[in-house]
Amino acid sequence: xxxxxxxxxxxxxxxxxxxxxxxxxxxxxxxxxxxxxxxxxxxxxxxxxxxxxxxxxxxxxxxxxxxxxxxxxxxxxxxxxxxxxxxxxxxxxxxxxxxxxxxxxxxxxxxxxxxxxxxxxxxxxxxxxxxxxxxxxxxxxxxxxxxxxxxxxxxxxxxxxxxxxxxxxxxxxxxxxxxxxxxxxxxxxxxxxxxxxxxxxxxxxxxxxxxxxxxxxxxxxxxxxxxxxxxxxxxxxxxxxxxxxxxxxxxxxxxxxxxxxxxxxxxxxxxxxxxxxxxxxxxxxxxxxxxxxxxxxxxxxxxxxxxxxxxxxxxxxxxxxxxx
Numbered sequence: 001x002x003x004x005x006x007x008x009x010x011x012x013x014x015x016x017x018x019x020x021x022x023x024x025x026x027x028x029x030x031x032x033x034x035x036x037x038x039x040x041x042x043x044x045x046x047x048x049x050x051x052x053x054x055x056x057x058x059x060x061x062x063x064x065x066x067x068x069x070x071x072x073x074x075x076x077x078x079x080x081x082x083x084x085x086x087x088x089x090x091x092x093x094x095x096x097x098x099x100x101x102x103x104x105x106x107x108x109x110x111x112x113x114x115x116x117x118x119x120x121x122x123x124x125x126x127x128x129x130x131x132x133x134x135x136x137x138x139x140x141x142x143x144x145x146x147x148x149x150x151x152x153x154x155x156x157x158x159x160x161x162x163x164x165x166x167x168x169x170x171x172x173x174x175x176x177x178x179x180x181x182x183x184x185x186x187x188x189x190x191x192x193x194x195x196x197x198x199x200x201x202x203x204x205x206x207x208x209x210x211x212x213x214x215x216x217x218x219x220x221x222x223x224x225x226x227x228x229x230x231x232x233x234x235x236x237x238x239x240x241x242x243x244x245x246x247x248x249x250x251x252x253x254x255x256x257x258x259x260x261x262x263x264x265x266x267x268x269x270x271x272x273x274x275x276x277x278x279x280x281x282x283x284x285x286x287x288x289x290x291x292x293x294x295x296x297x298x299x300x301x302x303x304x305x306x307x308x309x310x311x312x313x314x315x316x317x318x319x320x321x322x323x324x
Contacts, residue, residue, distance in 0.1 A: 021192035023136045023159060024214070025055040027184070032059060034183050034228045035157060038132065040068035045130035047118045048137050050076040051096040051107060056134055064100045072098040073126050078115040092116065095126060118145065127152055132226070134158070136192075143169050146223070150178070157182065157224040159189070164223070165277060166293070166311060174280060175290045181281050182222025183230055191216040221281075234287050237267035248273075252303045253296030256314060270320050274302055274312030289316045 044060055051057045051074040060072045075095035093116015096107050112122045118137070127133070127148070136159040137145040147169060149156045162185065164170050173179035191204075191214045204216040241248055241257070248257040248266065256272030259265050262279045272291055283290070291314040296302050302312055 021136060021139070021194060021215075022053060023055055024191055024193065025059060027189050027191075028055055028059045030188070031157070031182055031184050031222050032134075034230070035224075035226050036067060038155070038226050041070050042131040043071045043073065043129055044069060045127055045133050046072070046074040046135045047123055047127060047133060048077070048135045049074040051109075056136070057096075060134070061098055064098070069100065071129075072100075073130065074098075075112075075116055075118070075123055075126060077117055093120075093123075095123075119148065124148075124152075127154065131155060132157070139164075143167055146170060146173070146179075155225055157222060157226055159220055160223050162186070162219045162221050162277070165221070165280060170223070171293050174283075175293075177285050179223055179225050180231060180283065182224045183228060185221035185281055187216075187218050189218075189220045189222075231284060232286070233282070234284055235262065235265065235282050237265055239264050239266045241266035241269040249304050251296055252305065253298045253300060254302055254314070255297070258302075258304055258309060258312065265317075267317075268320070270317065272314045272316055274309070274314055277311055277313065279313055279315070287317070287319055289318050290314075291316060 046054060046056045046060070049057050054074060057072070057074040060067070060069065064072060073095060076093055078091060078093045093112040093114065094109050095112065095116065096109055098107065112120070114120050114122055116123060118127075131154070133149055133154050133156040139161055142160050142164050145158070146156075149158075150173070160170075165174065165181075170179070174181075193208075193212045194215055196213060198213065198215075204218070206214050208214050244266070247264070248259060248269070250257055251274065254272065254274075256274055257269065258274045260276070262275055262282055265273060265275065265279075293313050294301060294311050301308050302314075303309075
């Protein structure tokens with residue numbers, strides 16, 4: 001029986017360093033269908049993935065030839081407690097390389113000398129071979145994971161908590177147009193498989209047909225630097241500022257207005273506007289400029305009549321001028 005979601009499970013996982021959230025295959029298929037043109041002739045690295053469990057690995061093996069992949073690599077940290085094959089605890093991490101030739105039911109496994117952590121020198125050597133990283137990284141190490149991808153100039157498509165866009169390092173990448181949100185987020189990511197020992201209280205949870213615990217947190221997103229057609233879609237603006245000023249209160253510490261919903265962005269306002277975080281899902285860099293996050297001109301949190309609205313992103317409409 002499902003229980004009502006409160007989005008507390010990922011918060012608890014972050015604090016306890018419990019990061020074993022296995023992505024569902026339908027969610028992977030739903031997102032990856034928008035990026036198929038990027039994979040021809042490429043090496044894909046799933047560097048947080050047990051090949052015996054990971055649905056990322058399964059997806060790329062099953063679609064290896066249709067995507068035109070050159071090679072697929074999956075690497076696993078040694079402390080993979082959730083093992084469908086009930087293997088004993090491993091002393092070393094391991095990895096699997098697949099080139100579309102051998103039988104996928106008899107995959108050849110190689111063991112690391114160390115633990116297989118994505119930050120280890122052995123894993124980094126595999127990363128250097130890769131063109132694109134696709135995985136669900138440990139949420140507790142999300143900043144560090146993305147920083148590594150940037151350092152080695154890799155293309156990527158990864159899952160993270162929606163709150164990750166409030167991290168300075170991640171927001172800076174989005175502002176600089178070096179990363180952006182994927183196609184699905186929130187309820188567009190239906191759930192994760194988690195081990196039996198996880199405390200599931202306060203989450204939306206059910207059992208799948210194989211008896212796995214599935215939690216639906218409804219607060220995750222895809223982060224990527226792979227282009228999609230969605231990035232070129234202009235938001236259709238239908239509201240007006242002129243004549244409706246009372247609906248758009250001015251900030252105390254910034255020459256700008258507050259916009260409560262993305263759909264309420266006025267088409268006739270040229271100055272700064274504070275919009276909710278969900279704006280980034282529809283953000284088109286050709287239509288809007290991201291000015292900064294959360295802070296007013298005084299460096300303090302944006303406020304309205306002494307009150308502080310939820311986090312806002314300050315933007316400008318690039319398609320209208322001050323005199324329009």
